[in-house]
Amino acid sequence: MTHQPPLGEQPPEPINPHIPHPARIYDYLLGGKDHYEADRAAAEETIRRAPQVRESARANRAWMRRAARYLVGRGVRQFLDIGTGIPTSPNLHEVAQRISPDCRVVYADNDPVVLAHARALLRGSREGRTAYIEADVRRPDEILRAPELWRTLDRDRPVALMLSAILHFVRDEEDPAGLVATLRDALPPGSYLALSHTTNDIQPERAADAAAVYGERRAAALMVPRPRHRVESFFAGFDVVDPGVVQLPHWHPDGPVRPRHLDEVWLYGGVGRLGTG
Ligand SMILES: C[S@@+](CC[C@H](N)C(=O)[O-])C[C@H]1O[C@@H](n2cnc3c(N)ncnc32)[C@H](O)[C@@H]1O
Structure with a gap:
């Protein structure tokens, strides 16, 4: 009989430097240093086809x-952040714990490079807690069954589910709305969803051309930009807070929104609170 290690204790996937990975491409776009030649070449080709992509990543x-x-x-003090990315300070737990040191964050990502850097995500405040799960958002049940999840978060208090720039790596055949619903149904009352997603509404042809780089370079995931109504549909069962699902610069901006910024940022984002009905 073959021995199956318990969930969360499987050996990590080996790092393959020869295929571009979304986390490493994003790290390159953000000016980080954790990427290989294949990631840099894919990122540069994406920039050639859609030069504003760097600004989109920063936004x-x-x-x-x-x-x-x-x-x-x-009042949220607990976060489940799926598709964490390579640590880029300040990370989510640093932002949250700076305001309220008792915040708890569970991070999850399927890229072995993110796992290799997870230690930076686990250094939190003394009062708070953080944990890391190596997991795939396309298998939400495994995330929900991972021992670290409810060992770190309290099932009786609201949780913010963060899906920041990850669902555009899930193809329609993989049922992105269904996996959000599975995660939603496991959230305690009063929980939230915060979601951002690449769109093809702003410049459809250039968005398709840039996204095609992921397929042409046989990246670890394909990029699927979606129109606003599809992004809104992921909030089923949540009451979306003001100002709704909008281009990111319009979402609770820290200062005036530059009109040119709206041409550059090809992503929508929004926050919803779990409905009571
Ligand atoms: C563009 S980065 C976003 C990072 C971070 N959430 C942010 O918004 O700054 C997308 C992240 O999603 C991760 N990712 C992509 N597909 C995934 C999947 N199927 N399961 C888990 N993580 C995934 C990538 O490894 C990468 O770290």
Whole structure:
């Protein structure tokens, strides 16, 4: 009989430097240093086809931090962040714990490079807690069954589910709405969803051309930009808070929104509170 290691204790996937990975491409776009030649070449080709993609990445990271601050302001102290990315300070737990040191964060990602850097995500405040699960969002049941999840978070208190720039790596055949619903149904009352997603609404042809790089280079995941109504549909069962699902610069901006920024940021984002009905 073959021995199956318990969930969460499987050996990590080996790092393959020869195929581009979303986390490493994003790290390159953000000016990080954790990427290989294949990632850099794919990122550069994406920039050639859609030069504003770097600005989109920066705007997404900034949105994630604004959403985290908003949620802590609403009393949320627990986060499940799926599709964490390579640590880029300040990370989610740093943003949340700076406001309220008792915040708890469970991170999950399927890229072995993110796992290799997970230690940076586990250094939190003394009062708070963080944990890391190596997991795939396309298998939400495994995330929900991972021992670290409810060992770190309290099942009786609200949780903010963060899906920041991850669902566009899930193809329609993989049922992105269904996996969000599975995660939603496991959340305690009063929980939230914060989600951002690449769109093809702004410049459809260029968005398709840039996204095609992932397929042409046989990246670890394909990129699927979606129109606004599809992104809104992921909030089924949540009451979306103001200002709705909008281009990221419009979501609770810290200052005036530059009109040109709206041409550059090809992502929507929003926050919803779990409905009571
Ligand atoms: C663009 S980065 C976003 C990072 C971070 N959430 C942020 O918004 O700054 C997308 C992340 O999703 C992860 N990812 C992509 N597909 C995934 C999957 N099927 N399961 C888990 N993580 C995935 C990638 O490894 C990468 O770290």
